[in-house]
Amino acid sequence: MNYKRTVLCFALLLVLLFTRVAHASTSVQINEIAWMGTSVSANAEWIELYNPTSSPLDLKGWKLSATDGSPNILLTGTISENGYFLLERTSDDTVPSITANQIYTGALSNSGEHLQLIDATGAVVDDVDASSGWPAGDDATKNTMQRNGSSWITAAPTPDAVNAAVAATTNNPNSDPNSSTTNSVTSSSNGAGITSDQDNPITPNQVQNIGKSVYELAVDPDPKYSAHVSIPDNGVVGVVVPMTVGVKIDNHHDFVSGKFIWSYGDGSSDTYLQNTPTNHIYYYPGTYNVTLSYYSNNMKDDPDYLYKKTVTIIPADVAVIGTTNDGGIIVQNNSTDTIDLDSWKLSSGKNNYTFPKYTLIQPSDSLYISSHVIGFIVNKNEQIILSNPSNVLVSKYPKQLVLGASKMAEAVAPLPFRVSDQPLQPKILPKPEVPFWDTPKLVLVFTLGLIVVILAYGTIRLYAISNSLDEDEDEFHE
Numbered sequence: 001m002n003y004k005r006t007v008l009c010f011a012l013l014l015v016l017l018f019t020r021v022a023h024a025s026t027s028v029q030i031n032e033i034a035w036m037g038t039s040v041s042a043n044a045e046w047i048e049l050y051n052p053t054s055s056p057l058d059l060k061g062w063k064l065s066a067t068d069g070s071p072n073i074l075l076t077g078t079i080s081e082n083g084y085f086l087l088e089r090t091s092d093d094t095v096p097s098i099t100a101n102q103i104y105t106g107a108l109s110n111s112g113e114h115l116q117l118i119d120a121t122g123a124v125v126d127d128v129d130a131s132s133g134w135p136a137g138d139d140a141t142k143n144t145m146q147r148n149g150s151s152w153i154t155a156a157p158t159p160d161a162v163n164a165a166v167a168a169t170t171n172n173p174n175s176d177p178n179s180s181t182t183n184s185v186t187s188s189s190n191g192a193g194i195t196s197d198q199d200n201p202i203t204p205n206q207v208q209n210i211g212k213s214v215y216e217l218a219v220d221p222d223p224k225y226s227a228h229v230s231i232p233d234n235g236v237v238g239v240v241v242p243m244t245v246g247v248k249i250d251n252h253h254d255f256v257s258g259k260f261i262w263s264y265g266d267g268s269s270d271t272y273l274q275n276t277p278t279n280h281i282y283y284y285p286g287t288y289n290v291t292l293s294y295y296s297n298n299m300k301d302d303p304d305y306l307y308k309k310t311v312t313i314i315p316a317d318v319a320v321i322g323t324t325n326d327g328g329i330i331v332q333n334n335s336t337d338t339i340d341l342d343s344w345k346l347s348s349g350k351n352n353y354t355f356p357k358y359t360l361i362q363p364s365d366s367l368y369i370s371s372h373v374i375g376f377i378v379n380k381n382e383q384i385i386l387s388n389p390s391n392v393l394v395s396k397y398p399k400q401l402v403l404g405a406s407k408m409a410e411a412v413a414p415l416p417f418r419v420s421d422q423p424l425q426p427k428i429l430p431k432p433e434v435p436f437w438d439t440p441k442l443v444l445v446f447t448l449g450l451i452v453v454i455l456a457y458g459t460i461r462l463y464a465i466s467n468s469l470d471e472d473e474d475e476f477h478e
Contacts, residue, residue: 028057028079029126030064030117032146032163035108036139042302044094045108048159049085049117050147056080061120066113067131071106084160095159107302110139229307231290236339237316238392240279247275247294247305258304259295264288265311273298281390282313314339320346320384320397321366327377328370329384329397333361341367343389351376 031050038044047064051057059075064087066072071089079085079101088100089107112133117126136152137145143154146163155164228246235241243262260272264280265288272278282288288311293303317335324330329346333339341355346369353374361367371377378384386395 027125034144039142045089047087051079054081073104086160098160231309235313239388244277261293263291285313285315319395320386326371332366336363345387347385348378349382
């Protein structure tokens with residue numbers, strides 16, 4: 001009898017174990033991980049779950065968590081049959097073109113995480129142990145880590161869609177999902193970072209659609225921080241381009257401390273330890289990507305806010321071409337863009353004139369400036385000089401020199417020269433002031449205060465002891 005019970009219990013145990021293993025192998029799985037964020041924000045992380053079964057599953061009571069405690073996501077909602085469940089960090093704007101199934105908080109470490117998907121009974125349904133480093137995904141290209149059978153591959157992001165390897169295998173009936181050929185095809189990429197198969201090329205429409213849904217991502221700041229960045233759309237060669245930023249916490253007040261890193265797109269950058277307006281001069285025409293990274297803490301690796309804008313710099317192709325009948329000056333815009341002569345200067349001998357704001361010259365148009373406006377009559381024996389707000393010479397009349405795209409090759413020096421004989425001085429940035437509440441200073445102040453308190457206490461105690469001894473001595477003599 002005992003023997004039969006033992007056999008029966010063992011059989012039931014095998015059935016339960018088999019059922020558990022079968023359930024785990026066919027239940028929801030961690031399918032894709034964007035642990036590196038996106039090209040516009042390192043905070044734009046997301047995780048995708050996949051339900052390979054033919055029935056929808058209620059995720060109430062389930063959780064996805066890292067063994068180090070962050071992130072720890074209590075799941076809600078339902079994942080459809082053969083469907084995906086997209087988890088976006090902090091905001092639904094993480095993947096702008098796709099609505100998140102759930103928003104979560106908590107960052108994924110770039111050095112790796114041990115993630116576990118646990119069902120409502122407490123059983124581990126899926127386990128991804130990347131504690132020693134992510135097996136796939138690329139922080140430089142922002143390609144994600146995608147499940148490929150029992151392994152992982154690096155491929156272009158596919159949120160709420162079939163993984164790259166699976167898609168390539170499905171499109172090519174002759175491919176073997178377990179073969180090395182499939183893996184090599186799916187890991188190849190075109191210039192846009194989109195995987196493709198030579199036997200099944202992606203059409204231009206497909207590339208365009210994928211680009212819009214995955215790569216045209218807006219900057220995704222942490223909702224705790226917001227910023228207003230003011231950068232002109234256009235600038236002129238040799239003219240200061242002013243840039244400012246205002247950072248707020250929870251939309252309540254300005255936050256001036258932290259680290260502000262400006263990258264101007266021409267190979268130069270500035271770093272400030274407090275909110276400081278910056279000015280930059282571009283010496284060649286072109287299109288530049290200006291980026292502002294804000295860090296609330298100097299020790300942080302990832303920015304709390306990231307802003308990017310394109311600035312177009314046009315040639316300073318403006319020239320003095322003659323004088324008016326009343327002794328004034330004629331200035332012509334030889335470029336194909338409208339130019340504002342705000343703070344530009346005209347000089348002739350000892351006479352000077354500065355253009356007011358919004359003095360606009362249309363492309364290929366001329367501006368006749370009367371002597372009544374400039375306040376002096378041009379002496380024909382003196383040269384007229386036109387310089388921009390940075391005191392960079394742009395044009396001379398009658399001996400003309402134009403610093404523009406068409407004349408750039410004629411310039412002897414790589415940078416425009418000044419009217420004076422002094423060489424062009426490099427921009428000297430003001431030394432940022434570290435806020436008084438900066439941690440090193442706070443520690444120093446606290447330490448000094450503690451020393452003062454200890455010395456004061458010691459002095460009082462010595463004084464009290466001295467008085468006590470004097471009283472004892474008086475009593476002894478009595």
